[in-house]
Every structure is written in C-alpha cells, then in structure tokens.
Amino acid sequence: MSEIQNIVDKIIAEKGKDSDKVIPILQAIQGKFNYLPEEALKRVCDTTEITESQITGISTFYSQFRHHPVGKHIVKVCVGTACHVKGAKQVYDSFKRELKITEGDTDADKLFTIEEVACLGCCTIAPVVQIDDVTYGHVETGKVAEIIEDFKNLAPSEEKQVRELTEDGISQGEIRIGLGSCCIASGSSGVKEELERTLADNQIKVDVKQVGCVGVCNQVPMLEIHKDGEEPAFYTKIKANEVSEIIKNHFRSENWMSRFKNRFYNYAENLTFSDVPISSSRYNANEKDTPIAEFLKGQVNIATEYRGEIKPSDFEEYKSKNGFEAFVKCLKELSPDEIIAQIEESGLKGRGGAGFPSFIKWNLVKNAQADKKYIICNGDEGDPGAFMDRMLLESYPFRVIEGILIAAYAVGASEGRLYIRAEYPLAVTRIKEGLEICKKEGLIGENILGSDFSFDLKVFEGAGAFVCGEETALIASIEGKRGIPELRPPYPAEKGLWDKPTLINNTETLSLVPFIIRNGAESFKEIGTENSKGTKVFALAGKINRGGLIEVPMGITIRQIVEEIGGGIANGKKFKAVQIGGPSGGCIPAEMADTTIDFDSLKEVGAMMGSGGLIVLDESDCMVDIAHYFLSFTQEESCGRCTFCRIGTRRMLEILEKIKSGKGKLSDLDLLEQLAINTQKGSICGLGKTAPNPVLSTLKYFRNEYEAHIKGECPAGKCENLIRYEINDDCTGCTKCAQRCPVDAIQAKPYELHTVDNELCIKCDICKQICPVDAVEIK
Numbered sequence: 001m002s003e004i005q006n007i008v009d010k011i012i013a014e015k016g017k018d019s020d021k022v023i024p025i026l027q028a029i030q031g032k033f034n035y036l037p038e039e040a041l042k043r044v045c046d047t048t049e050i051t052e053s054q055i056t057g058i059s060t061f062y063s064q065f066r067h068h069p070v071g072k073h074i075v076k077v078c079v080g081t082a083c084h085v086k087g088a089k090q091v092y093d094s095f096k097r098e099l100k101i102t103e104g105d106t107d108a109d110k111l112f113t114i115e116e117v118a119c120l121g122c123c124t125i126a127p128v129v130q131i132d133d134v135t136y137g138h139v140e141t142g143k144v145a146e147i148i149e150d151f152k153n154l155a156p157s158e159e160k161q162v163r164e165l166t167e168d169g170i171s172q173g174e175i176r177i178g179l180g181s182c183c184i185a186s187g188s189s190g191v192k193e194e195l196e197r198t199l200a201d202n203q204i205k206v207d208v209k210q211v212g213c214v215g216v217c218n219q220v221p222m223l224e225i226h227k228d229g230e231e232p233a234f235y236t237k238i239k240a241n242e243v244s245e246i247i248k249n250h251f252r253s254e255n256w257m258s259r260f261k262n263r264f265y266n267y268a269e270n271l272t273f274s275d276v277p278i279s280s281s282r283y284n285a286n287e288k289d290t291p292i293a294e295f296l297k298g299q300v301n302i303a304t305e306y307r308g309e310i311k312p313s314d315f316e317e318y319k320s321k322n323g324f325e326a327f328v329k330c331l332k333e334l335s336p337d338e339i340i341a342q343i344e345e346s347g348l349k350g351r352g353g354a355g356f357p358s359f360i361k362w363n364l365v366k367n368a369q370a371d372k373k374y375i376i377c378n379g380d381e382g383d384p385g386a387f388m389d390r391m392l393l394e395s396y397p398f399r400v401i402e403g404i405l406i407a408a409y410a411v412g413a414s415e416g417r418l419y420i421r422a423e424y425p426l427a428v429t430r431i432k433e434g435l436e437i438c439k440k441e442g443l444i445g446e447n448i449l450g451s452d453f454s455f456d457l458k459v460f461e462g463a464g465a466f467v468c469g470e471e472t473a474l475i476a477s478i479e480g481k482r483g484i485p486e487l488r489p490p491y492p493a494e495k496g497l498w499d500k501p502t503l504i505n506n507t508e509t510l511s512l513v514p515f516i517i518r519n520g521a522e523s524f525k526e527i528g529t530e531n532s533k534g535t536k537v538f539a540l541a542g543k544i545n546r547g548g549l550i551e552v553p554m555g556i557t558i559r560q561i562v563e564e565i566g567g568g569i570a571n572g573k574k575f576k577a578v579q580i581g582g583p584s585g586g587c588i589p590a591e592m593a594d595t596t597i598d599f600d601s602l603k604e605v606g607a608m609m610g611s612g613g614l615i616v617l618d619e620s621d622c623m624v625d626i627a628h629y630f631l632s633f634t635q636e637e638s639c640g641r642c643t644f645c646r647i648g649t650r651r652m653l654e655i656l657e658k659i660k661s662g663k664g665k666l667s668d669l670d671l672l673e674q675l676a677i678n679t680q681k682g683s684i685c686g687l688g689k690t691a692p693n694p695v696l697s698t699l700k701y702f703r704n705e706y707e708a709h710i711k712g713e714c715p716a717g718k719c720e721n722l723i724r725y726e727i728n729d730d731c732t733g734c735t736k737c738a739q740r741c742p743v744d745a746i747q748a749k750p751y752e753l754h755t756v757d758n759e760l761c762i763k764c765d766i767c768k769q770i771c772p773v774d775a776v777e778i779k
Contacts (some may be wrong), residue, residue: 007032008043017048020480022058023463025050026065027422034074034113035066054480061482061639062463063118064422070113071106073151075099075131080119081385081579081615082126082541084629087141090765091127092116094141097742097764098148112148118466118633121387121424122182123541123613124217124548133425135185142740142766172206172251173227178220178308180213180394181387181426187239188221194240195223195247204251212395214308216295217548224308225250234292295546295565300527302535303392303511304551305399312430315437318398324443326517327405331451334517336366339410343513345521347533352378352469352506352611353584353686355532355599361503364493365411368501375413376497377404378474378506379420379427382466383582384633386613388537389507391549393420393427396511397434401457403510405443406517408455411503415456417478419468422461432459466583466637469611470685471496471504473639484639485685508537508612528554532598536609542579542616545570552597559593562616573618577701581610583630583637584690586697587623606697608690622718623702624709627695628656634691645688648679652695661721662712669706673699717778724758725767730775737767737776 001009011028015021025048029040036059045052059065077083077092095114099107106113112131122128125137131151139147177183177192192210199206214222219236223243226232227250235246287293301307306321318324330339344359365373377400381389392400404416420428435457438444446454465483468474471492473483478497496502512534516524524534532554538561541547545567552561558578562568569575575590586607588595595601602608617626635649655672658664676692676699683689699706708715714722727737727746731753738748745760746767756767756776768776 002039004033004037004039005043008040009047012044012047017050018480019049019051019054020478021048022050022054022480023062023477024461026055026059027461027463030065034070034072035068050480057482058463058480062465064464069110071110073112073132075112075114075129076117076120077114078118078120078122078126078128078130079116079384080123080126080128081582081613081629082123082547083119083128084384085542085615085617085621085626086126087765088116088127090141090763091129091139091144093762094144094742094764094766095129095148098144117423118382118464118637119384119386119423120181121381121390121421122185123385123387123539123615124182125185126541128185135181137182137185140769141764142769172204173225173230174207174209176209176211176224176226176308178212178214178222179210180391181424182217183214183220183222184426186217186220190240191221191223191238191243194243198244198247202247204247206251210311211308212310212312213304213391213549215299215304215549216292216546218295218546219291219548227251234290236292291546291567294567295548295550298556298560298565299551300535300553301551302515302524302527303399303508303537304396304549305515307395310396312395312397313433313437315398315434315441322518323398323514324402326514327402327409327443328449329517330406330409331449331453336410336412339406339517340366342517342521343410346516346524347521347528347531348509348512348516348524349532349599350505351508351512351536351609354603354608358505358509361493361505362407362411364491365413365501365503368494370501372415372500373411373413374497374500374502375404375408375411375416376474376478376502376504377416377418377510378469378471378504379418379424380462380469380474381421381424381507381611382462382469382637383584383611383613385539385541385579385615386582386611387539388549388612390421390424390427392507392511392537393424394430397430398438399511399514400431400507401434401438401443403513404457405448405455406513407503407505407510409453411501413503414454416458417497418457418459419474419478420459420461422463428459428461435459465639466633467639467685467687470687473685474504475502482639484641485687487684506611529596529598531600536597536612538612538614540566540614540616542614543570543573543618543621544568544616554598555596557594557596558588561597561614562593566616569616569618571618573620575616576619576621577617577623579615579617579626579694580613581608581693582613583634584608584686584693585610585613586693587617587626587701588697589701592701606693606700608693620716620718622714622716623698623705624656624660624714625716625718627698628653628660630694631656631691634687638687638691642682642684642688644679644682645684645691648675648682649688649691651675652679652692656695659706659709660714660719662709662719664706664710666707666710668710669699669703720763723763724779725756725761725763726777726779727754727756727767728775728777729753730773731771732773732775734772736770736772740766740770742766 015024079088127139129136129139223235340362348358349355379389468477468483470485472486477483492502535551537551577587577589579587631653638645640646652675655668676695733751735748738746745757
C-alpha cells in the first residue's frame, strides 16, 4: 500500500465513509497534499460510498479545490472589496512578476503558487496577502519583493500557549492584548511574545490576557493596561521593540538585581537609540477626543458585549459575565412558546439578508411535525469586504453557541451544524475549542443540565462558494452536494437538512438571542427604529481613517458612521459614496449620507443591509469599476442553474467591460439597465435577484461617470485603458522610479526631469508609490 493510500485511509477513518462526508474528506486530502491527487481520489471511491461522479461534481464546483500539483507555499491575494479599491489587482500582478510566473499560477521552482481569494476577512488592513498561514497587511506593489524575502527568512514557529505569569505572587495588574485575525496580521503576535519575554526576564508578575477582536482594528497592535489605583491606559499601533519601555512605565520588577540590570541596559539603549522615533500612542481610558474614544462613541455593544475584555476560550470568564444564564433560564423557567414570544416581542429580524422576522422561522420549525429537527448557524460570510461573522466566531464562541442552544431548545432541534468558511481558520479553531469545553461542562450532549433536552452540535467548513450563503445551497453543501439553490417552497423550515425541518439563522442573529432572553425583549426593542429594532454589526473599511468592527443602533445615519465613528475620509480626499451589503447591496452617494441605517431606508435608496459590509469610497474610486468588480464576482459565483442569472450577469459584464475600456456607446446604458431588471425578476435565488443592485444603483446615482467612460474618460483615473502616467516638474531626478519600474518604462536620468513611456507602462503604480516628492500623476 502506498503512502498516499495510507494517508487517505486515516482521513476516511476519521471523517467517515458516508457520501455526505465528501467535502470534509476532500478538504483533508488537499490539506495534506495542497491539491487532490488522482491516486487519493481513486482510493476514496474504492473504500467509501462516495462515487467518482460525486467527487468530480463537488471538486469542480467549489473554488477551494485544486486538481493539479502546486507549489510548496500558497500565496493568497485577497481581492475583496476593500482590497480591490486599494489596488489588489496591481498587487497580484506584482507578485506574478516578482515570482517570474508567466504562464499558469506556479513558479518554475515549484516553490510558490499564487491565487486570488474572494476575501480573507482582514479588510481594515487592505490590501492583504496570505502566504500559507502568514498574513501581510497594507501591501504595496513596490514592497512585494521584501514580503517574499521576509517569508523565506521566517523560521518555522511552534504554536505557543499564553504563559501564566502570576502563579508565584500577587499580580501587579492586567495587560489585555487583542488576538483576532486583524490584530495578528498587524503584528500582535510578535508584541505578545515580546511582552511575555519582558515580563519573564524582569520577574514582573502581571496577568496577560489574550482577548478577541478589540474592534478598533485601525489602531492595532494595541495593549490595554489595567492597574489598581491607575486609570486604564491604551497603547496603540505599538511595535515589539517598544514593549519594554511601556512595561517599565507601569510596573516594576520585584527582584533588585533585575531592576539594576534594567536601569543599566535602558541607559545603554538610550545612548544608542535616542534618535529612534516611538510609533505608538498612549491614551487614557476616560480621555476624550482620542481615536479610540471617538471610534467607540455612539456604539452599542450587544452582539459584541464585553468587547476587548473577554478571553475567547475562557469558559469560566464567560460564565462570570452572565454567560449561559439565558440558556439555563430557558431550560428551567421558559417554555418554547414563551421563548419564541420573547423573540417576537423584541422585534428581532435576521441580520444576514433582507431582515425577515426571526420569530416566524422559529415558529414554523417548532410547529413542524417530524421525528428529527435541525438547526444551522450560517457563518459562511462569503461577501467580499465583510468580516462580522469572523469576528463574532473568533471572539465570542460561547455566546454564539449559547444562541444556538436557545434556538434549538425553542424549536425542538436535536442536532445542529455551524457552517463556517474554511478561509477563517482561527474562527474554526475557537469554535471547535468552545464545543469541546461545552461538552465537558454538560451543555452539549444527552439530557443537558439534567433536563430532557439533548442536543449535538458540529462544525462544517465551507469549501469556497458564495452561493452557499443561500439557505438551500448551504443545505446541499452540508449534504455533500454541489451548492445549487432549490426552488422554494418548500422552505427549509418544512423540508431542510436531509429533508427534515431546519432552522437557519446567521451568526449575528444568534449572538443577539442570549441578550434578549437574559435582559427581556424590551431592552432590545427600545434600541433602533419602529421597524428595525436593536443594533447592527458592520465591517467598516475602505478609504476611511478609522476602520474596524462597529456595532451601532439601527437608525444611525451613514454620515454619523463615516464622519464620527470612522473619522472621515483618509488622506484628505473627498467622500464619494458608501457600498453597503456586498454584492447584494448598492452604492449610496455622499449627497445621501443622511440616509438612516435600517432595513426600509436602505431598500428605498437601492441598497440593502445584507451581511453588513460597509465600504467607504473616495473621489479616486471609479463607480463603473466598482459595478464591474461586483458583477465579476457574482457572475463567477453563479451556480449556473437559471438562465437569467447565468446569461444575464455575463451579458451585463460584457457591456461593463466595453464601457470600462472606452468602447461603449450610450445605447449600452439602456440595455444594461434592462438586463439588470430582467435578471432581478427572473432569477431563482437571492444571488441572481440582487446581483444587479450595484449596477442599478451606480447607474442611478453616477450615470455621468458611465457617460464619461463612453467619451473615453475615467474621471477617477482608475480604468487602465483610459489613463496614462506622467511625471511633473516637481521631479528631482532621484531615479527611484526608474530603478523600480518592472518594464523599464522610465529611463534613469540623474537630476533630470523623468518621463514615462506609456506604450510600455503597465500601470503597476510603483512609480507613484515610491516617488518621494509626489511628482507622478495619473492623467
């Protein structure tokens, strides 16, 4: 028996032989080999109920799977919305040039394979690139060579647990550090390691608390220091080499020799590095007008309750903050009907789409007659530019689990699935840890807490298909099928997973449930508007000064979010629009910034709440390009079942490509609009019905930009075929642009005015990024 067969047999022994296990088995095989070897697939067919046709259907449908050998390392370039508007395409092209990939996607040495991914969920540090498990943020085309070299020089690191440093004495205080995905990608892991080393070397006894997402993603890495007798202090954007100085300012070693050595080394260091600037900033907790205070002002934390305070995997801490109190209340005091009545009274609507009242779904499943019922938590979050579910799953695993338990008890479900994107490995890890702990604590399993309620909950990792956010497609995926939506009715509440009644809610909806049950429906109902109650979590990203994860009351205006919470437009540019709701949403112009954030108002202006991505656009963004970007995404993600979606999106995309390249005509605009309306009307599922929204909203509010493109002009200077690069008289002749130009479109002329040969220029933008006097212009 070959090594490949041995590996496959072990995977099958772990995952199972049933046909519905095909996706987990293929994921595990690819995890071992980086692709799907023919020998491995044949072994699966020979030893399980899975057929060759099933494997072919699944592995060609889901974008995650690869059928050919790839490089040792996978370079994933995020092309989500926030990354797109900040130059992801140029970054992708730059990686291909640097790795000398001219054909295919793998370099000649079989060391690197490059691929585009819809979203890595780190929108606040866009553009983002992930090489294996190392994430790089704020990537510029001119720094790609440095990133590749940095990755090659990285030593293999073992996973380290957070050390407990207070066993032998009384703690002097507590230091909190966020370790969500954005935090880690911004360097928080290195800061944490330096923090632990500094405390250990100096024998300082302090509690180090690893918390989840701190929300203020634009200020990470961040340390929050709590010490008796002192006001809490925040240190933002810190580097590892600044940690020692910060610790010295707040804590002292209890060993006199350590104090002496510390003073000596600090003195020597100050002599050597006295001119090195400190990058971090300090703010007191109660200080006003700071980036942190302004960002948090106006937010209401329900789904994100105890943000930045709670350690994700600490079960006892979650319990100490009223965790599972609502679930215990349901088991011991409330009937299923009373629970659903509370949900109805609260006005809770589903947070993953158009805002369907949650209690209606719950009642349908509860009243369905069946020997078995299921519940599914939809954490797929395939929208490019959205990371709310990722944050909730990473930072509040027990809260999400509690919401699922309450819903399951209310509707009579005995089994559940957490459907999570495979691109969110940290979320998968923390949820699995949380499930194991809950099983040990008797909160999952048979006769929970001595009641007659039994429930089992498992994780299912998605394989990369945006359409699986639609309920029937998601169900098909869990059943081991291609994620193709079905006509409704029947609805999942009647005939869902394995033809049994199934309740499907998204992560955010379920995370709100414990608060409602614990505090009463009125406490939730009093927040928000008449028809949109409570709060909404948004991923605030794009051309904004303070991006991050926010939770705001329904009824807040777009202007309040952009100007007050977000701190306005970055780099002094002019606010142009916001794109809300991902591919299903629309673009709202700056002139309509007083539009309120609620289900009805957004629908009226041609957008929708969607999952909650909120991308801010400035004057340098082209609205034709934005419409083209989203339509490219939905056209590629279309399952192809219905003609209107399959053909309609393709024809719209062809027209947009003509317009973007300056080859369109005015009559194309009427045709584009009619195609969009027909696609809305004729498509089966939500993907097809909402795919035209970005096109229709940009045609409505930015028609002048379409007309300009037809005349051969891109007002924003974004569309490659309609722009050229020029160097103005501010050029000092430093030759930096010529040295870095990958196609020699600029000739080096020391101390002379440089010029760009636009016949050779590939619009990579390196010259503009690297010019020290901003002499490069886009015309």
